[in-house]
């Protein structure tokens with residue numbers, strides 16, 4: 001079943017900047033999709049349109065087959081923007097995490113269960129009683145993600161979820177996204193970072209700086225098309241640049257590359 005079906009989306013800001021121009025996108029349930037493009041390509045705007053945070057000037061977004069009903073969308077879909085303040089507005093982090101499920105009429109015990117479980121998963125246990133404005137920038141981003149997760153969405157749209165996040169927390173977040181995908185949650189991640197894409201997506205919608213889709217396809221096909229990426233002002237992943245032309249099966253990540261070198265008996269270089 002389709003999770004999100006967008007047709008001919010168009011959005012211009014009040015100053016007439018055309019940020020999204022005629023985008024079609026169909027995202028199946030359980031898929032992991034990246035919105036990849038350079039700065040200013042329209043990724044955040046498209047993510048907000050796909051997540052019903054803003055209404056398009058043209059075109060339409062439908063969810064789960066047919067519905068456009070706002071309550072259904074709110075209960076089954078979470079969007080994480082780049083601004084943690086959109087999610088952190090209560091006196092304590094615990095109340096911010098509890099806000100979504102409480103809005104969905106979960107009872108007190110269920111709300112507490114969700115808050116504890118997500119806080120544990122994102123290493124926020126020690127921060128639950130703090131006011132959110134006392135958290136560091138990275139902690140605020142984790143708390144915002146946690147508040148998007150306590151509604152237990154079927155579809156999660158994330159705008160640059162690991163930008164400005166340290167290595168340990170990046171791993172925590174990427175492992176969590178793997179677990180959510182394994183549980184069947186549909187993931188849409190916007191990023192300008194080609195290095196991140198193999199970790200979060202099986203399919204890519206590639207945007208160019210005109211707010212249109214330049215190409216779409218499986219992650220491997222898009223990330224190994226180095227001319228296409230450069231035409232969109234993106235740098236191909238470093239490991240692709242290193243292995244391009246040296247093997248038919250170009251690895252997309254350093255871990256893939258290490259496995260290939262081991263398999264080829266090149267585990268040490270004299």
Ligand SMILES: Nc1ncnc2c1ncn2[C@@H]1O[C@H](COP(=O)(O)OP(=O)(O)OP(=O)(O)O)[C@@H](O)[C@H]1O
Nearest residue numbers: 013015017019038039040041042043044045046192
């Ligand atoms: N509030 C706004 N008013 C006017 N123009 C805007 C506004 N927000 C974004 N834009 C413009 O819309 C275009 C798309 O912006 P958007 O933030 O969607 O791009 P992006 O691909 O997410 O960029 P980045 O990678 O830098 O976050 C850009 O040209 C930007 O300058």
